[in-house]
Amino acid sequence: MRRLTRRQRVSAIALTVLALCFITLDLGGGSLAGAHDGVRGSLGSLYRGTDTLLGPMRRFVQGVPHAATNESKIRALQQRNAALQATIAQEQADRSTSKELAALKLGSGALGKKVLPARVIAFGPGQGFDWTVTLDVGTASGVKLGMTVTDGHGVVGRVVHADRGTSLVLLAVDPGSGVGARNSRTAALGVATGAGTDGFTFVPLDPHTTIHVGDTINTGPSDGSSYVAGLAVGTVRSVRTSADGTIKATLRPAVAPDTLDLVGVILSGGEAVGTRAPVGTDNSLAAGGSR
């Protein structure tokens, strides 16, 4: 084991103090908000720029768990000629995107709000404890802070940063975030807290209410909540009642955080101005298919 020189020791102490200053400043308020915005914007542009190369790799990796189910289909395709394979692959990709867009359209119709299609171009940078994704749409397309993101059926998260071309979304399953939610069977209100890949933990406000396995929990009500009401949060997987009578239910998430690809930003409030037209109740699907 080598030893630090005197100069290196001084540098190490100075950098440690500097890091502690950064932590204090950031915890204390918005002193570093501008720096956060600048770097997030730059990294967003970087992710957007490299998505052409990394996107297909990511989608391949996301599809690996389902590879066995596609094996026979792949074998059949291999027997055909190269041109036909290319055509089929393209058609499949189009169908998949069309299906996802249709789900977004369906969701926007049910909610009565416009939904802006977006593609996930990056997952939380640096470390796994950042439950965020970066989308390829930004303020130029009408995205604003706090807007809810959906996959057309369930809640994905909400926008915590947006620049011209990209936006950062904090996932609803983030262990630090809570969602105001309602049991669709009993209409009982409660709070669903993110639990990472385990989904959510739902605690009803009324301790006397009943929760059954299989109950669907939706977001809502909208007043005072960060999320648009009526989106699926998850399905009750297990219910536990503690000694003091508190009910705690674990939810299977409606949206799997590790398979996100095409999502929609719910444009609640204001018209979207930009190059990509939103999919709304009064817009055709083709209007959103400019990607």
Add this chain to the structure above:
Amino acid sequence: MTLARVAAGMAALLTSLAVQAGVVSVVTLPVPVSLPAVLVAAVALSDGAGTGMAYGFAAGLITDLGSTHPAGVLALCWMAVGLICGLAADRHSVRRDALLAAVICALGAAAATVVLAVLGRSGASFGDAVRYLVPTLIGDAVLALVLVPVVRVFLRSDALAAPRPPAVLLGVDS
């Protein structure tokens, strides 16, 4: 420090952040395997504690500012990763150095999780630090086995080798 080394360091960091966000995070979610941290360790193993410390701090701060957690956490942890890797480097066996990088990076990730749990941010918990330690070690080891030899070859090339004092070049200090 030469302009070529700074440019190469910045390019490597941005590439690692893009690959981390685009591919590695998808594969390893929710385990905090980190390509940029392994890069910091690999640089420190080749160039020593001083370079590792500075590079770790810079890389951590950029990653912090691009994240939702408080800035300074990863800067502090990755600076420690660079420092320890630089001091403990073997520099003869690539496999031993890769294992060292993996162990230090996994401990660095656990330390970052603990700091975030203490700060009460990002939903990190002490349980996560323990639960994900071994999976992080395995993931980091896989990355380190690839990255450490590559970084070593680059940093020993004529274009990117660290400038040495004249006394060393003349063999006076040996």
